[in-house]
Amino acid sequence: MTQPLFTVSDRQAWLAVLAHAPRAALSAHAERVLGTHRFDWLREPETGLALVRARIANRGDRFNLGEVTITRCIARVSLGEHTTAGVGHVMGRDEQRARWVAQFDALLQQPSLHASMQAEVIDPLRAAREAALAQEQARHEASRVSFYTLQSEATA
């Protein structure tokens, strides 16, 4: 058994990057990368609701935060003897974005394309998102107020 190309958490990471990527960036990459491949849609895009649940400070009781619209689909692609299935889940009802995510995910699992896709699509998208988050954080940092209080009883 050879070393797997990627782990489940690698895949989760790139799916998160793709799901957060802005439409324009995805579209630009899609035009460049996807054109030559033929995809088979195992599941056409479908829109539904998912219940988002949360826990305060990640320890409290679970509560229902609200419902969110999700569009999902599954694309399959065959290159040589490798058939891979990619899943696309995005927030909102933009079916084309969900298609792109699924297509990228399918190609990222292809042994012959994994490295180049990772370098050309995922890494730039991740860098752009990190830069945008850092900028946003810096903007908030300017108005940050720190409260110095006694330690709360709950954490004592």
Added chain:
Amino acid sequence: MNPSLSSPDLLASMPRGFADATHDAQAVFRNVLDALSRPGRLQTLQASDGLQPPVPLSRGLTALLLTLLDTETSLHFSDALGSEAAWMYARFHTGAQRVGDASSADFAVVRAAEAQLDALQLGSDEAPQSGATLIVDVPSLAIERHASLRLTGPGIEHEQRMGLCGLPPAFWQQRIAMQRLFPRGVDLLLVCGSQLIGVPRSTVVTIEES
């Protein structure tokens, strides 16, 4: 979530569902409606090409399952039909809940030789709609020479004849005994290839031997 469904290999090899999910499901639903409103008459299931049934299910059976099941229905496969591939297919394409025990299933899918009525939900007089639907994969829907069934009741003007469809006479005896429980009971869908015959619980069945 079932861990095996999230496996990438499983999705890569998953057989396709309806090519045109909305219109195929509508067409097949119409066929089922016709089958149940004209008991004993042969209907042809009209799903477009591109449907890939999982082993060991037939095309017609698969089209029925894709049409009738959703996340709120529960499904039971008999041992002969309940391969892992069939379960995964049903779960992926319909989201139906898997039940191991026929007595709590909304839909039970069996081969003719395994068909049993007494294990199924009959519903109650207050809620007869909770009675199960039994879908049987039968070897033939033709009328045999030695014995046939005479059907009367709603949807039949005078009488309708059909064969035993490979189901043992004991099964039809069970079905006849169930008639006095109406409106409780089980609706029957008999499938062979892409052909379908419906025998709803309202139909009165008698066996005629010649």
